[in-house]
Amino acid sequence: MTLFWLSVGFGFVTASVLAIAAVGLSLQFGITNYINFAYGDFMALGAYFTYVFNAEFFHWNVWIATVCGSLLMGVLAVIINHLLFSRFARRFSKTFYVMIVTFGLSLIILNVVYSIWGPDVRAYAMPIERVVRIGPFLLTRDQLLVMAISVVVMVGVAVMLKTTRLGKSMRAMSDNTTLAMTSGIDTRRITTITWFLSGTLSGLAGAVLGISEGNITPAAGELFLFVIFAAVIVGGVGSIYGAMAGAVIIGMATEISAAFIDPAYKLDVAFVILILTLLFRPNGLFSRPKG
């Protein structure tokens, strides 16, 4: 039984990281309507930016480095969108072209990361933590902090979408871009802000994944991308709350299953849930009608 509760604890941590990543991907997909296959590599870049601030050059505290690394990734995402994605999206009406461009960018970023930092496993410079016992769970202070950050991000995104003018514009755009434009919403500005948010969240997710796993590798983001896809599809593509719920379901399911089956097959559990969702509720658990 101890093992079970331990994996529930890890499930919360994985779900927290996954929720940050899934919300970032979902925000961008809702606004621009194409999947960013480079998202996993955005995560890797965010993790390595954090590594630069934390261990390689500046030796800042890992959490300050995480904030800086994420914001840097956000700025980079805006630049990439401006120079690359938005141009292809305006020129070609089929989303296939932009998807292939994001796929190509993923290849480029991955190999840039390999060229600069090499294929070795790296770790952040952070003090070794004592394990804290809370009820039946055993977690480090860093893992608790990861969960806290995730909760803050989720509440923040929800409040922003519900109450602020920006959030309302974003929801309007994700429902119907043309209608939003004719209602006087500056869609380009909203798209830019969305890319900044999506990039920042991807960087944050990458760094936090590195912190909770204890290591960073160039390909970690790409492997994680599939788990994000599973969470987003299970929750319903384009729905932010669906992404949050999907992240919890997939995160908990993969970690808890590891207590019963060989942990090497963790990913496959996520895939089985994904296929079951597609067979019985193909638009996801929390989908809404899309006009």
Place this chain on the structure above:
Amino acid sequence: MSAFWYYVFTLVFFLFDYFILAMGLNIQYGETGILNFAYIAFVAIGAYVTGAASLPNAAGTGQQYIMGWGLPFPFNLLLGGLVASAVAVLVAFIVLRRLRTDYLAMVLVSLSLVLYDVINNYVPLFNGADGLYNVPQPMAGIFHLTTNSFIPFFAVVTGLIALLMWFFMSRIMKSPLGRTFRAIRDDDGVAGALGKNPFGYKLTSMIIGAFYAGVGGGLIIQFGGSFNPTAWLPGETFVVFAVIIVGGVGNNVGMLVGALVVETLLIHLPAFLPEIPGHPGLIEYIDTMVVGALLMVMLWFRPQGVVPERVRKSAGMLADRARGRGRELTTATEGQGKSGE
């Protein structure tokens, strides 16, 4: 023969092999419009099945795999292609019936990764992360080939197989079946309204394409004698997409050009360049970046590829044109220049 010629024949082999792979993806994406982002998984299935079928019984080889029937050459290759097709049927029934483009892309990428994960971890299937090795060289016994003379021999065999498959593919593309595929690609609603069942045709297209993928994969394991998971990371699908986009979607000659530019010149030729001292693997990394960049540049400046799809005209259209009532003819990439807002 000097070492130089062995290099050349290795490049020739990969040229023909990727020609076959590109034709398979072209019928799925270029002709029918299915975004098969799991294509490399079908290549891998073909490779593993071809290898495992031709290997002797697993006991005593130090490897673990299923089958092990010692099947002779063309039959194991056929089996590889057929098993890939069978898997395509399964995949098509799960994902092709109701998913939209972006869902389909995400699910297929996920499928490719999960299949990778399972084969990598589950050793009894195809020897796990080590992959299959010591696969017997086909026909080496009959023609008394050595390890060296096998390379040019098999490059020629692959060329003949590619020629045969090209012949069949161009027959399919010219047939009513090919026309229906293109109708579904351009608008599956219209094709459905004309009484064609889009799912049935997409399924057919998946089966044919997967067979080509399987045969292409089978040839890879027969040529090199080994195959392991590092050869088919999900990103490899992108390389095949690069081949068909650079060459020109919807055109078989374009596939050959694409295979020459992307696979032979960009992927395999730089492998013979000397390493940059102190930076192991750097050439390979830069190489992959160039492939990604080339694809973006191609999409931007010449989305129809080096050899564009021919505009196909029916007798009726030609008659209309003669009477001065020419209808607008479009191909997959023409008419994409307009804004989609």
